[in-house]
Amino acid sequence: MLSTKIWQFFWILLIFMVCKIFAQTMQRCPSHLSIRPCSCSVKKLGLDIICDFTDHGHINSAMTALKEQQNTVIFYLKLRHNNLPKLQGFIFLGLVVQHLTIHNSSLAAVEESSLSSIGKGLTQLDLSQNSLSLVPSPALTNLHSLIILNLNRNKIKDLRARSFAGLDTLEILNLYENKISNIDPDAFTGLDDRKLKRLNLGGNLLTSVPTPALSSLDVLKKLEIQENKITKIQEGDFEGLKSLDSLVLAHNQIREVPARVFSHMTLLNSLELDGNQITHVDPDAFIGLEENLQYLRLGDNNLHTVPSDALRRLHRLRHLDLRSNNITILPEDVFTGYGDSITFLNLQKNLIKVLPPLVFENLNSLSSLNLQNNKLVHIPDEITYQIIDTLRMIDLTDNPLLCTCDLAWFPGWLKSLEDKDDDLMAKKRTVCTMLPENREYSVQNMPLERMGCVGKNAGRMTSTNFSISFPLMSIVQFIFAISFTFVL
Numbered sequence: 001m002l003s004t005k006i007w008q009f010f011w012i013l014l015i016f017m018v019c020k021i022f023a024q025t026m027q028r029c030p031s032h033l034s035i036r037p038c039s040c041s042v043k044k045l046g047l048d049i050i051c052d053f054t055d056h057g058h059i060n061s062a063m064t065a066l067k068e069q070q071n072t073v074i075f076y077l078k079l080r081h082n083n084l085p086k087l088q089g090f091i092f093l094g095l096v097v098q099h100l101t102i103h104n105s106s107l108a109a110v111e112e113s114s115l116s117s118i119g120k121g122l123t124q125l126d127l128s129q130n131s132l133s134l135v136p137s138p139a140l141t142n143l144h145s146l147i148i149l150n151l152n153r154n155k156i157k158d159l160r161a162r163s164f165a166g167l168d169t170l171e172i173l174n175l176y177e178n179k180i181s182n183i184d185p186d187a188f189t190g191l192d193d194r195k196l197k198r199l200n201l202g203g204n205l206l207t208s209v210p211t212p213a214l215s216s217l218d219v220l221k222k223l224e225i226q227e228n229k230i231t232k233i234q235e236g237d238f239e240g241l242k243s244l245d246s247l248v249l250a251h252n253q254i255r256e257v258p259a260r261v262f263s264h265m266t267l268l269n270s271l272e273l274d275g276n277q278i279t280h281v282d283p284d285a286f287i288g289l290e291e292n293l294q295y296l297r298l299g300d301n302n303l304h305t306v307p308s309d310a311l312r313r314l315h316r317l318r319h320l321d322l323r324s325n326n327i328t329i330l331p332e333d334v335f336t337g338y339g340d341s342i343t344f345l346n347l348q349k350n351l352i353k354v355l356p357p358l359v360f361e362n363l364n365s366l367s368s369l370n371l372q373n374n375k376l377v378h379i380p381d382e383i384t385y386q387i388i389d390t391l392r393m394i395d396l397t398d399n400p401l402l403c404t405c406d407l408a409w410f411p412g413w414l415k416s417l418e419d420k421d422d423d424l425m426a427k428k429r430t431v432c433t434m435l436p437e438n439r440e441y442s443v444q445n446m447p448l449e450r451m452g453c454v455g456k457n458a459g460r461m462t463s464t465n466f467s468i469s470f471p472l473m474s475i476v477q478f479i480f481a482i483s484f485t486f487v488l
């Protein structure tokens with residue numbers, strides 16, 4: 001009897017709570033007419049409002065209609081492709097907006113009280129592709145819940161002192177493709193809780209690393225300064241960025257990687273230096289990166305050799321990209337000392353003519369090898385034995401290969417990959433030239449028999465099977481010989 005009562009009580013309580021949660025979260029759209037030409041839909045966490053290709057007047061009346069409803073929670077408010085040069089004060093007053101996008105709308109001025117009135121709930125603000133020539137700092141200063149700020153593709157020329165002051169919770173700041181040439185040493189001062197984890201300064205007009213401004217960002221994980229006009233990096237440039245995990249310096253005009261330049265970033269995992277004009281990497285360039293660097297991109301530069309002396313200390317390196325350089329020669333010890341951890345090696349679009357037989361001897365983990373578009377004529381037998389056990393992808397296309405028996409391993413290896421259900425390789429058609437008839441063959445279909453390769457290379461395709469079968473064969477022969485003697 002008692003227990004039924006208790007159960008009833010719990011049921012009522014449960015229903016009551018469910019209703020309360022629904023009342024809080026279940027939102028209702030205003031009538032279509034009242035917000036025209038904007039559209040409204042109900043999403044799990046609030047309303048989704050979109051106003052595209054309209055103007056301030058229409059947006060303002062849509063906001064008024066939304067304010068007339070009680071407890072409106074707008075999860076997404078997207079204003080795109082509008083004519084909205086100025087965001088008026090109090091335009092959102094009374095609304096709760098969590099994600100606000102004003103994109104491609106000619107926005108040039110943001111009145112202080114326009115955003116501060118929704119400061120409590122706003123977590124994401126996207127003002128990309130507008131006409132802002134300054135960071136609208138006064139309007140931002142009360143956004144104490146903001147996590148992501150996107151100012152990509154505006155016309156910001158400089159970052160003044162305390163541009164982002166007050167944004168205590170900000171974690172991601174994007175300033176890609178502005179016209180920034182000058183960053184005040186105190187530009188990021190005032191981000192007082194030090195939460196900033198990602199900063200994108202790519203596509204601007206910086207000529208050097210803005211060290212004084214960056215040095216306080218001690219929890220920053222990812223820094224992108226690609227596509228600027230940086231000509232020089234030097235020791236001390238990245239001082240203070242001691243938590244950095246990923247640094248993107250691609251597509252600048254850097255000519256040299258000097259000694260100790262990254263030495264403060266001992267947690268760095270990924271370094272992108274591709275698309276510069278690097279001719280020299282100092283042997284001490286990567287000091288400090290020994291324990292954590294795994295990804296290194298040096299493609300599209302002017303290197304004439306693999307900078308092995310600098311790389312040798314990177315004993316965790318997994319991914320090494322050296323595509324599109326001017327590398328002509330690979331010395332036999334080019335990967336000694338650090339090759340053991342490399343799984344991905346890209347040497348495509350270089351000028352490599354010859355592979356020394358033991359060049360890949362240390363690459364015990366190699367899974368992907370790209371030698372596309374070099375000047376290779378032969379691939380020595382020995383090379384394949386060293387890497388064949390781990391290799392899943394090899395690109396030898398666009399080389400002047402000759403059809404000789406040293407390529408006989410290739411069709412068999414390809415076949416074994418097919419068995420492993422790996423179709424990555426199947427699409428690449430590697431060809432070689434057969435002399436003297438000067439005819440081109442797909443390496444997969446070389447006439448091995450006619451070339452006199454059968455039983456020579458093909459049988460030695462896998463080194464392990466060869467070494468096992470050889471002594472086995474001898475034992476069989478031995479036993480056979482003995483029994484034969486006995487029979488006699």
Ligand SMILES: *[C@@H]1O[C@H](CO)[C@@H](O)[C@H](O)[C@H]1NC(C)=O
Nearest residue numbers: 053080081082083103104105
């Ligand atoms: C930007 O908005 C204008 C209308 O104001 C539109 O004509 C144009 O196509 C938009 N541009 C992009 C890239 O969306």
Ligand SMILES: *[C@@H]1O[C@H](CO)[C@@H](O)[C@H](O)[C@H]1NC(C)=O
Nearest residue numbers: 279301302303304325326351
């Ligand atoms: C690199 O090689 C290309 C093509 O051979 C050449 O045009 C370029 O001048 C070379 N660069 C350097 C720095 O040697």
Ligand SMILES: *[C@@H]1O[C@H](CO)[C@@H](O)[C@H](O)[C@H]1NC(C)=O
Nearest residue numbers: 416461462464465466468469
């Ligand atoms: C190598 O030998 C093992 C057993 O000795 C066999 O299972 C495997 O299929 C062989 N591999 C090739 C490619 O012949």
